[in-house]
Amino acid sequence: MKKTLLTVALAAAAGFGASxxxxxxxxxxxxxxxxxxGVNNGLAGFGSQDSAGxxxxxxxxxxxxxxxxxxxxxTKVKYTPLSAKDRFPALQSGEVDLLARNTTWTISRDTQLGxxxxxxxxxxxxGFMVKKSLGVKSALELSGAAVCVQTGTTxxxxxxxxxxxxxxxxxxVVFEKQEEVxxxxxxxxxxxxxxxxxxxxxxxxxxxxxxxxEILPEIISKEPLGPAVRQGDDKWFDIVxxxxxxxxxxxxxxxxxxxxxxxxxxxxxxxxxxxxxEAESTxxxxxxxxxxxxxxxxxxxxxxxxxxxxxxxxxxxxxxARGLNNLWSKGGLQYAPPIR
Amino acid sequence: MTMEEAELSARRPDRPxxxxxxxxxxxxxxxxxxxxLAGAIVWMWxxxxxxxxxxxxxxxFGFLQSRAGFDLAQALIPYSSDSSYFRALEVGLLNTxxxxxxxxVTTTILGLLIGIGRLSSNWLVRKLATVxxxxxxxxxxxxxxxxxxxxxxxxLPNVRESIVMPFxxxxxxxxxxxxxPIFGEGSILILVALAxxxxxxxxxxRRAKAQQMATGKRPPVFWVxxxxxxxxxxxxxxxxxxxxxxxxxVAGKFNISGGNIVGPEFMSLYLALSFYTAAFIAEIVRAGIxxxxxxxxxxxxxxxxxxxxxxxxxxxxxxxxxxxxxMTSQYLNLTKNSSLAVAIGxxxxxxxGGTILNQTGRAIEVVAIxxxxxxxxxxxTSLFMNWFNRKMxxxxx
Ligand SMILES: N[C@@H](CCC(=O)N[C@@H](CS)C(=O)NCC(=O)O)C(=O)O
Numbered sequence: 001m002k003k004t005l006l007t008v009a010l011a012a013a014a015g016f017g018a019s020x021x022x023x024x025x026x027x028x029x030x031x032x033x034x035x036x037x038g039v040n041n042g043l044a045g046f047g048s049q050d051s052a053g054x055x056x057x058x059x060x061x062x063x064x065x066x067x068x069x070x071x072x073x074x075t076k077v078k079y080t081p082l083s084a085k086d087r088f089p090a091l092q093s094g095e096v097d098l099l100a101r102n103t104t105w106t107i108s109r110d111t112q113l114g115x116x117x118x119x120x121x122x123x124x125x126x127g128f129m130v131k132k133s134l135g136v137k138s139a140l141e142l143s144g145a146a147v148c149v150q151t152g153t154t155x156x157x158x159x160x161x162x163x164x165x166x167x168x169x170x171x172x173v174v175f176e177k178q179e180e181v182x183x184x185x186x187x188x189x190x191x192x193x194x195x196x197x198x199x200x201x202x203x204x205x206x207x208x209x210x211x212x213x214e215i216l217p218e219i220i221s222k223e224p225l226g227p228a229v230r231q232g233d234d235k236w237f238d239i240v241x242x243x244x245x246x247x248x249x250x251x252x253x254x255x256x257x258x259x260x261x262x263x264x265x266x267x268x269x270x271x272x273x274x275x276x277x278e279a280e281s282t283x284x285x286x287x288x289x290x291x292x293x294x295x296x297x298x299x300x301x302x303x304x305x306x307x308x309x310x311x312x313x314x315x316x317x318x319x320x321a322r323g324l325n326n327l328w329s330k331g332g333l334q335y336a337p338p339i340r
Numbered sequence: 341m342t343m344e345e346a347e348l349s350a351r352r353p354d355r356p357x358x359x360x361x362x363x364x365x366x367x368x369x370x371x372x373x374x375x376x377l378a379g380a381i382v383w384m385w386x387x388x389x390x391x392x393x394x395x396x397x398x399x400x401f402g403f404l405q406s407r408a409g410f411d412l413a414q415a416l417i418p419y420s421s422d423s424s425y426f427r428a429l430e431v432g433l434l435n436t437x438x439x440x441x442x443x444x445v446t447t448t449i450l451g452l453l454i455g456i457g458r459l460s461s462n463w464l465v466r467k468l469a470t471v472x473x474x475x476x477x478x479x480x481x482x483x484x485x486x487x488x489x490x491x492x493x494x495x496l497p498n499v500r501e502s503i504v505m506p507f508x509x510x511x512x513x514x515x516x517x518x519x520x521p522i523f524g525e526g527s528i529l530i531l532v533a534l535a536x537x538x539x540x541x542x543x544x545x546r547r548a549k550a551q552q553m554a555t556g557k558r559p560p561v562f563w564v565x566x567x568x569x570x571x572x573x574x575x576x577x578x579x580x581x582x583x584x585x586x587x588x589x590v591a592g593k594f595n596i597s598g599g600n601i602v603g604p605e606f607m608s609l610y611l612a613l614s615f616y617t618a619a620f621i622a623e624i625v626r627a628g629i630x631x632x633x634x635x636x637x638x639x640x641x642x643x644x645x646x647x648x649x650x651x652x653x654x655x656x657x658x659x660x661x662x663x664x665x666x667m668t669s670q671y672l673n674l675t676k677n678s679s680l681a682v683a684i685g686x687x688x689x690x691x692x693g694g695t696i697l698n699q700t701g702r703a704i705e706v707v708a709i710x711x712x713x714x715x716x717x718x719x720x721t722s723l724f725m726n727w728f729n730r731k732m733x734x735x736x737x
């Protein structure tokens with residue numbers, strides 16, 4: 001099985017080779033000529049392939065953005081589709097340079113697994129989906145239910161805690177692959193499907209009868225989803241972090257894919273600096289990148305808001321509202337440190 | 341030195357120099373091999389630790405004592421999310437052993453029947469057995485597991501349309517529910533009665549055999565034994581005033597609650613493992629029976645022994661000697677194949693270990709635990725089968 005192979009490979013790599021995780025990821029990436037990005041196996045809105053094999057999604061956009069920042073070319077990226085269980089060994093062993101796969105930042109993943117998280121490219125929370133015919137209106141009515149959940153996620157931990165603290169019982173039905181969870185839920189093996197709420201919206205669309213299912217109002221956890229890199233490579237960590245912040249900054253400045261080239265003529269010193277038009281600025285160079293890095297990112301994928309709307313918002317079948325993921329100035333949590 | 345010894349050594353051809361001496365040379369090579377092996381292990385060990393440190397990963401088995409935090413669908417021993425990772429592994433191991441043990445029993449019986457069926461003189465039986473073997477041997481196990489799982493999930497009705505069977509048994513796509521017996525006070529005596537009954541039956545059979553040897557007459561054995569093994573406990577049960585109640589499964593808001601439940605994951609894994617392995621066992625059985633000289637059958641027939649008894653008393657005991665060794669491999673295969681449970685979400689050792697691996701990131705530790713446990717199970721099975729094999733071997737008189 002793939003997962004077992006991966007972990008055994010990791011164990012073997014740790015046993016035989018020198019550390020697979022090269023200390024200088026940027027050098028390594030430049031040498032290879034592409035960014036190896038760990039993405040979702042197939043979750044609409046975040047990372048999935050269309051029938052022609054093209055990848056799309058919020059996380060996929062992020063991978064492209066990093067490639068654009070490094071190479072000025074968003075096509076210089078290769079994807080490794082990963083299940084919830086495969087993703088961490090893949091990053092630890094150096095199989096991927098970067099993990100952008102709706103992954104929740106938790107303290108134990110940060111410390112025990114040896115990763116670094118910083119920007120959050122989607123503020124999420126765990127929710128429940130049930131068949132409408134059950135007549136359930138709140139998660140607190142779920143005592144006694146059979147709950148389908150994917151293993152290797154924060155989801156299965158939150159689930160146990162939520163039912164325990166509300167003194168409710170449940171029967172977990174656990175699978176490793178999301179397709180299996182979907183199929184089991186669709187076949188009535190369980191009453192409830194639980195995962196990140198964004199995931200529920202995406203999964204509902206793939207069920208046999210999407211309108212027969214509803215998502216309950218409760219959000220039972222905080223799921224800050226963001227890209228992760230290995231500890232011990234601050235330069236790469238900074239590049240990954242500021243790629244996201246560049247997308248947010250562009251939205252704050254009102255820079256879009258469409259008006260980007262016009263903005264180059266802007267007299268606003270903040271914007272000039274951001275787009276690499278300020279003479280003598282070393283911002284890009286200090287990151288180890290070209291001075292036009294931010295320009296390249298926006299050229300490739302647009303600002304954060306554009307990427308959001310295209311993949312999970314109004315421009316997508318998911319139609320998720322910005323909510324927490326709006327800019328801080330508009331009541332959301334997206335906030336970028338100054339680029340100066 | 342005595343005269344003869346001196347003479348002997350004088351007669352021996354010139355001893356080669358020690359590095360050409362086969363004894364020293366093989367010793368040197370063996371030592372070298374051991375040193376290289378030990379060196380490789382030490383190197384791997386230190387390298388692993390160093391690489392873990394460099395990747396900022398912690399190591400060691402201390403984490404097994406931490407709170408697991410996740411729930412498991414099937415636990416044969418008390419378990420909750422407050423239990424430790426270690427406890428979770430125990431649950432997984434028991435689940436593996438449960439499905440393997442039941443699978444081994446079932447597959448042996450099934451394989452034996454089909455193997456004999458392949459040699460049947462009845463055309464239909466023979467062909468059916470052949471089709472069975474060819475079909476199951478040539479389909480990948482994973483496909484069979486999925487076949488059963490999807491079959492069970494899709495063919496059985498939803499909770500709301502559960503099939504209600506006699507004695508409070510309920511069947512739906514979430515499992516098979518049956519009343520859980522709750523034994524009252526003094527129930528242990530029933531067990532004692534059962535043990536006594538079995539012992540008595542055993543002694544009676546021995547006596548009957550002795551009597552048959554001595555007098556040529558065989559006292560009734562079967563019915564006496566049934567009376568002893570079943571009658572004694574039942575009598576005790578009645579005398580105690582029937583101290584037995586049942587926890588009946590009842591329909592709740594979402595699920596059936598109460599009673600005992602066998603989940604569809606266990607069911608399909610168990611069936612798939614049994615059916616699949618039985619095809620191989622049938623072939624082993626067939627080969628074993630074929631391996632017994634035809635003269636044995638003819639001799640038995642000539643003595644007027646009926647075909648059924650010939651098989652049971654003459655052929656099978658001899659065939660067993662050929663059958664047992666390859667059978668061991670099949671049992672080991674079945675046990676190891678049970679790790680395909682992951683695919684359908686049965687909480688076996690690999691599935692639980694995988695979850696722990698993922699929640700804690702302790703890849704090397706978990707992989708080591710997997711290896712250790714599977715090796716132990718396999719060695720234990722082998723040891724038992726070797727013992728059994730020796731017991732069955734031809735005793736020369
Ligand atoms: N955010 C949670 C859950 C992430 C997760 O794996 N979600 C599932 C359900 S939405 C998923 O993406 N599965 C897709 C797959 O494994 O193919 C975590 O980081 O543990």
